[in-house]
Amino acid sequence: MPTPPHLTEDDIQHYIPDPYFSRGKKYFAHNPIHNPAVRNDRLEGYCTGTEPEPYWVVVTFAGDNLRATHCSCPLGGQCKHVVALLLLWANEPEGFVKRQAIDVALRTMTREELVALVDEMLKREPQLEDLLNTSSPPKIQKRQTRRPRRLSAGPSRTVRGR
Numbered sequence: 001m002p003t004p005p006h007l008t009e010d011d012i013q014h015y016i017p018d019p020y021f022s023r024g025k026k027y028f029a030h031n032p033i034h035n036p037a038v039r040n041d042r043l044e045g046y047c048t049g050t051e052p053e054p055y056w057v058v059v060t061f062a063g064d065n066l067r068a069t070h071c072s073c074p075l076g077g078q079c080k081h082v083v084a085l086l087l088l089w090a091n092e093p094e095g096f097v098k099r100q101a102i103d104v105a106l107r108t109m110t111r112e113e114l115v116a117l118v119d120e121m122l123k124r125e126p127q128l129e130d131l132l133n134t135s136s137p138p139k140i141q142k143r144q145t146r147r148p149r150r151l152s153a154g155p156s157r158t159v160r161g162r
């Protein structure tokens with residue numbers, strides 16, 4: 001299973017140069033990161049910011065290279081919050097909780113849990129509802145397996161044949 005590479009401060013500065021690196025380093029001294037977690041080659045955590053809600057920070061790697069950064073702050077990534085998360089990984093990797101990869105985690109959820117999750121996602125990001133409208137509706141395949149007749153809906157040959 002891929003894990004994020006071991007990082008030094010130089011690596012982080014290389015990924016995210018000044019002024020954000022220096023700002024992030026100062027910020028890091030105030031322990032701004034909460035609930036840090038690692039999922040395969042992805043780091044995530046909350047970072048205290050200027051807004052009441054903490055920012056959500058995600059960094060993904062591809063091998064030893066940084067692939068993408070995301071932050072819910074106005075900059076959207078490559079910011080001091082990302083630097084703070086990376087500095088925590090460089091200094092205290094043992095503080096990160098290990099979580100399942102997202103696809104694995106989703107597969108282990110029940111239908112009800114998935115519906116609740118999508119519901120919550122749409123509450124936070126209402127424009128994602130577009131995805132429901134634009135994608136073609138899922139095709140419901142008639143199952144070929146035998147089911148109790150009382151559950152079958154609509155016209156049915158088997159009923160007529162009785």
Ligand SMILES: [Zn+2]
Pocket residue numbers: 055071072073074075076077079080081082
């Ligand atoms: Zn940020």
